Amino acid sequence: MIKNLSWSASTLLLALLPLLPASASAADDRHRAAGPxxxxxxxxxxxxxxxxxxMAxxxxxxxxxxxxxxxxxxxANQSNATVAVQLAEEIDRVLDATGAGTVDVVTHSMGALSSRYYLKNLGGAAKVDAWVSLAGPNHGxxxxxxxxxxxxxxMRPGSDFLATLNSGDETPGTPRYATWGSPCDSVINPADSVALDGAAHTTTACLDHSGLRTDRRVYEEVKAHIHPSVRR
Known part of the structure; x- marks a missing residue:
């Protein structure tokens, strides 16, 4: 009888396995399988x-x-706060068109500022999975x-806009933040303006301001940040 009870318990457990909550890793695997x-x-x-x-x-x-x-x-001649409102509309449009739950945001230079305003002040942190700043003047x-x-x-150091944007948490919410800056970027001055507290930061090879958008190594690093499971 004990042997039969043991067999019955094992059978019941196997039958219940599909009903048990999936592990976090299994859920992550399904998310990755759904595509970037x-x-x-x-x-x-x-x-x-x-x-x-x-890059595209x-x-x-x-x-x-x-x-x-x-x-x-x-x-790009408008206030970054105004652009952030327009970015919110654009991201909603992309989510509706693709059926995705979140987007990844990849920015260059001043694009970092409007997107950060969106994340911090317009509820964007709930709709963005990963955020990237290439040569962003995050501190002016x-x-x-x-x-x-x-x-x-x-964009000028010490501006009211930047003081407000950088107050408190520089990387709010759950998005995965990452920044890239070049020691040879003459447009971003000082060079340490790019890095944010709470974000992964990479110093690139000697690239000019535009080169961060086109450099192959930077691309590979950005790709690994936003979706590390994708391989060529």
Whole structure:
């Protein structure tokens, strides 16, 4: 009888296994198997979405569907707070179009600021899985003193906009934050402006400001940050 009871208990356990909660690793595996999140690219000042072509082409070659790569263009002469509202609308559009639950946001230069405003102040942290800043003036750049208008004023070290943006937690919420900066970037001055408290930071090889968007090694590192399970 004991042998029969043992057999019955084992049979019951096997029958119940499909009903038990999946482990975190199993859930992660299913998430990865579903494919990478859509990527929303956010360009910098005096630029447009076409500047991401090299990186977007590499993502496509590595398995990202074309419809999951959004080379967004916006009016970069507006306040970064205004752009952040527009970015919120764009990300909602991408989520609706793709059916995804979250996006990854990859930014260059000033694009870091509007996207950070979105994450901190507009509920974006709940809709972004990974965030990337390439050559972002996250604590300001002296170069912005040579241009005018709202976004340039906001990029100047010590601006009211940056003081508010960097107050408290610089990397709020659950997104995985990462920054890349080059020792040869003459546009971001000082160079240590890029790094954020709470974000992984990488110092690149000697690249110019635009080179961080097109460098192969930087691309591979960005890809590993936003979706490490994807392989060529």
């Amino acid at each position: 999140d859509p990527v929303v690219f956010v360009h910098g000042w005096n630029s447009d979405g076409s500047t991401w072509q090299t 082409d590499r993502f496509r070659a590595d398995g990202w569907p074309a419809g999951h790569l959004d080379q967004w263009t916006y009016n 750049t002296e170069t912005a003193r040579w241009c005018g208008g709202a976004p340039c004023i906001e």
